[in-house]
Amino acid sequence: MQVIATRPNTLTDLNFTYCPGCLHGVAHRLIAEAIDELGMRNQMMGVAPVGCSVFAYKFFNIDMQEAAHGRAPALATGMKRARPDMNVFTYQGDGDLAAIGTAEIVHAANRGEHITVFFVNNAIYGMTGGQMAPTTLPDMKTTTSPYGRDVDDIGYPIRVCELLNTLVAPYFIERVSLLSPAEIMKAKKAVLKALTYNKEERGFTFIEFVSTCPTNWGLDALESRDWAREHMLPFFKVQNFRDKGIEEAK
Amino acid sequence: MKTEMICAGFGGQGALTIGKFLVKAGMNEGKNVSWLPSYGPEMRGGTANVSTVISDKPVGSPVVAHPDIVIALNQPSIDKFAPMLKAGGLLIYNEDMCPKGTDRTDIKVVSAPMTTIAKEIGNLKVMNMVAIGMVMGNTELVKKETMLNSIAPLQKKAPELYDMNLEAIDKGYELGKK
Amino acid sequence: MAEKVLMKGNEAVAEAAIRAGCRLYFAYPITPQSELIEYMARMMPKAGGVFVQAESEIAAINMVYGASGCGRRAMTSSSSPGIALKQEGISYLAGANLPAVIVNVQRGGPGLGDIQPAQGDYFQATRGGGNGDYYTMALAPSTVQEFADMASLAFDLADKYRNPVVILADGLLGQMMEPVEFLPAKTEAELKELDNQHLDWCCCPNEDEPNHHHHEINSLEIDPVVLEQHVLRLGEKYDKITANEQRWEDYNINADNEILVVAFGTASRICKSAIDELNDAGHNIGLVRPITVWPYPYDAVYKAVGDKVKKVIVFELNLGQMVQDVKIAVNGKVPVDFMGKVGGILFSTDEVKAKIAENLEEAK
Incomplete structure (x- = not known):
C-alpha cells in the first residue's frame, strides 16, 4: 500500500483537543510539515502560549516550553540567546500576543530576535469562553461585549502586522488565512519562507493566521469560514507586509 | 583601633573620591574598611557625602553617627556634619567655600584654601589630593607611602597629572602637620 | 590568596x-x-x-x-x-x-x-x-x-x-x-x-528516532490528580532543602548570654557594633544572624536561647516580619521583643544599644 499522507514527525501522536471545525490543528500541521521538510526538527524548539493552544507543548514533538500568558516572545528571547545554534518559534493567540503580551511581542520584534512568531487571530478569547479580544471586530458580540464592540468606548481592533511593520528590525511579516484549501496552501508557503529565514538566521519573522472560532462565534465550521471571509478579511487584509529577503536579493 | 570618617561637599567636588582613596589605602595596609556613599537626590545637592570606616577588626555598622574625622569641602557640609564629630575629633575644611567655618571649640580644626591651592597647582581636580594630604599629615589613618603607591600607575599613564597629584599631596601633608 | x-x-x-x-x-x-x-x-x-x-x-x-x-x-x-x-x-x-x-x-x-x-x-x-x-x-x-x-x-x-x-x-x-x-x-x-548538567530534561539539540526526545518545560498540569502529585513532589523538595541547607552565623553565643539578638543582613551589622560596645562594657549579649532566611534556621535560634537569656530582641528594617519566624523558633521559651526602622531609615548603633540596655534594666 502506498502511503500518501502521514503525520509529520514534528507532531506527537496525541489527539488534538481542539473543538470541531477549529483551525489550530491546520496551523499546527503546517508548521510541523514545514519543520520536517526543512530538516529543522532536531534543532528546533518552541514556545506554547496561554489560550486555546496552551497544550501545543504536548502536540509538537520537539523540546517545548510553556510560557506565562503573553510572555512567549520573552521566553523565546532567553532560549535563542541561551542556545544560539538552535531555532525557536512561538505560537500565540490574539489575547496572548496582542493584549497581555503586547510589550513582549513589540520588543522582541524591535530587537530583531532571530525567532519566528506564529500568531493565530480569531478575534475572540476561545479558552476562557468567548470574551472580547484585542482583535474583536467593531460591533462584534462577545461575552464581555454583549452589546457589540463599541469602538468609541473600547477602541478599534489592533492590526498586529501593520503595527509591527512600523518597526525597522523585523525581517519578514505576512498575514495569511486558513479559510479554504487554496488559502491553506498559500499559508504553507509563507510558513516555509519564515522558517527558512529562521534557519538562515536572517532575523525576526512573523506570520499571522486569520482563523475562526466556530464554538464561540456560535457558527458551524463552514459558516464560520464564510463569516471570517465576510467580516475579518476586509479588516485584516491578507498580504505580505515585509520581506527583506526579496529586497536583499535585488 | 577604628576610625570613622565622613567626607562631604557639593556633587562633583570629589568628596566621595577622597573617601575612596583613603579607604583603598587602608585596605592595602591590611585593615578592614567600608565606604558607604549617600545616594539618590543628595548626589546632586549640597552635601554629597560618604561614610568610611577603617578598622583593625571587621567592620560592623558602616553607618557613621559619631565621626572621628569630618572632611568638609563646603559650608553646608560643616553645618551638617561638624555637630556630629566626637569631642576631640578632627575637622578638615576648605576655607575657600566655608566662610563661616565652625563654632565648635572642643574639636581640632585644620583648614586651608584647598580650591586656591589646587588652582595654583594647575588643576581643580587635585583638590581631593590636597585634602587627602591634610588627613595624612595630621593623623596616622594611612601612611603617605601607601597613598603614593596607589597613585603610582598614573606616573606612566598621565605623567603631568601624576606630578600635580604628588604636589597636591605634599602641600596638603605639610598643611595638615600644622 | x-x-x-x-x-x-x-x-x-x-x-x-x-x-x-x-x-x-x-x-x-x-x-x-x-x-x-x-x-x-x-x-x-x-x-x-x-x-x-x-x-x-x-x-x-x-x-x-x-x-x-x-x-x-x-x-x-x-x-x-x-x-x-x-x-x-x-x-x-x-x-x-x-x-x-x-x-x-x-x-x-x-x-x-x-x-x-x-x-x-x-x-x-x-x-x-x-x-x-x-x-x-x-x-x-x-x-x-x-x-x-x-x-x-x-x-x-x-x-x-x-x-x-x-x-x-x-x-x-x-x-x-x-x-x-x-x-x-x-x-x-x-x-x-x-x-x-541538565541535558536530560532541558531544551537542547535533538537526535532522530529512536533517541529523539520531547522535553516539556512547564508548570501546567490541568488534571488535579497529576497536579497534586506534582505539588507533593515540590513539597518533598522543600523538605529536603529545609533539612540540608539552613545557614546562620552565631556571634558571641555562649551559656551566659543575658540577651539574645536576632537580625539579618544590614541590620545585623549595626547590631554587631552595638553588641561589641555593650560586651566591652561588661555585658554578655549574643547574636544569631540567619544567612538563609528560607529555609529559616529555627533550631539554631532556639538552641541559642541559653538558660540565662531573659529576652530575645529582633532588629529589622521593616515593621516586623522576621520576628514572626523568631517567635516560632523561640516557641514561648522567653519573651520576644522587636525594634524596627522603616522608610529606608537605618537604626543607629546608639539606638540598638539603648533598646538592648532597656531590656537589660528590665531583666534585673
Whole structure:
C-alpha cells in the first residue's frame, strides 16, 4: 500500500483537543510539515502560549516550553540567546500576543530576535469562553461585549502586522488565512519562507493566521469560514507586509 | 583601633573620591574598611557625602553617627556634619567655600584654601589630593607611602597629572602637620 | 590568596556571578541596583555572555525562564518594586522546577517607596512571593564579600535543587564598597560541565528516532490528580532543602548570654557594633544572624536561647516580619521583643544599644 499522507514527525501522536471545525490543528500541521521538510526538527524548539493552544507543548514533538500568558516572545528571547545554534518559534493567540503580551511581542520584534512568531487571530478569547479580544471586530458580540464592540468606548481592533511593520528590525511579516484549501496552501508557503529565514538566521519573522472560532462565534465550521471571509478579511487584509529577503536579493 | 570618617561637599567636588582613596589605602595596609556613599537626590545637592570606616577588626555598622574625622569641602557640609564629630575629633575644611567655618571649640580644626591651592597647582581636580594630604599629615589613618603607591600607575599613564597629584599631596601633608 | 579589590556590592555580585559561570543576564534598570545591570552590560560581552536590557521586569524574568529551560545559568536582578513585578515568572520557574538566581537589592516600600535600604521584602522572599505553593531559597548577605560569595552559592543551590534562589540584599550592600576576594573564574572545562548538567530534561539539540526526545518545560498540569502529585513532589523538595541547607552565623553565643539578638543582613551589622560596645562594657549579649532566611534556621535560634537569656530582641528594617519566624523558633521559651526602622531609615548603633540596655534594666 502506498502511503500518501502521514503525520509529520514534528507532531506527537496525541489527539488534538481542539473543538470541531477549529483551525489550530491546520496551523499546527503546517508548521510541523514545514519543520520536517526543512530538516529543522532536531534543532528546533518552541514556545506554547496561554489560550486555546496552551497544550501545543504536548502536540509538537520537539523540546517545548510553556510560557506565562503573553510572555512567549520573552521566553523565546532567553532560549535563542541561551542556545544560539538552535531555532525557536512561538505560537500565540490574539489575547496572548496582542493584549497581555503586547510589550513582549513589540520588543522582541524591535530587537530583531532571530525567532519566528506564529500568531493565530480569531478575534475572540476561545479558552476562557468567548470574551472580547484585542482583535474583536467593531460591533462584534462577545461575552464581555454583549452589546457589540463599541469602538468609541473600547477602541478599534489592533492590526498586529501593520503595527509591527512600523518597526525597522523585523525581517519578514505576512498575514495569511486558513479559510479554504487554496488559502491553506498559500499559508504553507509563507510558513516555509519564515522558517527558512529562521534557519538562515536572517532575523525576526512573523506570520499571522486569520482563523475562526466556530464554538464561540456560535457558527458551524463552514459558516464560520464564510463569516471570517465576510467580516475579518476586509479588516485584516491578507498580504505580505515585509520581506527583506526579496529586497536583499535585488 | 577604628576610625570613622565622613567626607562631604557639593556633587562633583570629589568628596566621595577622597573617601575612596583613603579607604583603598587602608585596605592595602591590611585593615578592614567600608565606604558607604549617600545616594539618590543628595548626589546632586549640597552635601554629597560618604561614610568610611577603617578598622583593625571587621567592620560592623558602616553607618557613621559619631565621626572621628569630618572632611568638609563646603559650608553646608560643616553645618551638617561638624555637630556630629566626637569631642576631640578632627575637622578638615576648605576655607575657600566655608566662610563661616565652625563654632565648635572642643574639636581640632585644620583648614586651608584647598580650591586656591589646587588652582595654583594647575588643576581643580587635585583638590581631593590636597585634602587627602591634610588627613595624612595630621593623623596616622594611612601612611603617605601607601597613598603614593596607589597613585603610582598614573606616573606612566598621565605623567603631568601624576606630578600635580604628588604636589597636591605634599602641600596638603605639610598643611595638615600644622 | 586572591587579591583584594575595593568594590560596590552591586558590582561585586555581578563579577562573582560571571565567575560562577553565569553567561545569561536579563534585567531592567532600577535604583539602587543600577550598578549591577551596568556592570553586566560592560562585562558580559567581554566574558562571551549575553546581556539583554529587557523591556520590563516581567520580560526579564521570563527571558531567564527561557534560558534556564535551555539548561544554562541565568540571572536577573532588581530592587523591590521590580522584584514584585517578577513574581509571576518566579512562580512559573518554581512550578517548572527551573534553576535561576534573582538578586533583590531592597529599597523602601510599599509601592514606589523610596530608594534607601530596607528589609521590607522579607515576607515576599521567604513565603514564595507569587501564586501557589512554593518556596524560593533566600540568602541574606551582610557584607559585600558575602554578597559576592552568594552568587556562586546561589547558582550551585539552584542547580542542585532545580529551584529559584533569591539573594536578598539591600541598597546599603549594593551601594557600599568593601574589600572583596573573588573565587577563581570557572574554567572552560567547568563551564562545559555546567552547560551539560541538565541535558536530560532541558531544551537542547535533538537526535532522530529512536533517541529523539520531547522535553516539556512547564508548570501546567490541568488534571488535579497529576497536579497534586506534582505539588507533593515540590513539597518533598522543600523538605529536603529545609533539612540540608539552613545557614546562620552565631556571634558571641555562649551559656551566659543575658540577651539574645536576632537580625539579618544590614541590620545585623549595626547590631554587631552595638553588641561589641555593650560586651566591652561588661555585658554578655549574643547574636544569631540567619544567612538563609528560607529555609529559616529555627533550631539554631532556639538552641541559642541559653538558660540565662531573659529576652530575645529582633532588629529589622521593616515593621516586623522576621520576628514572626523568631517567635516560632523561640516557641514561648522567653519573651520576644522587636525594634524596627522603616522608610529606608537605618537604626543607629546608639539606638540598638539603648533598646538592648532597656531590656537589660528590665531583666534585673
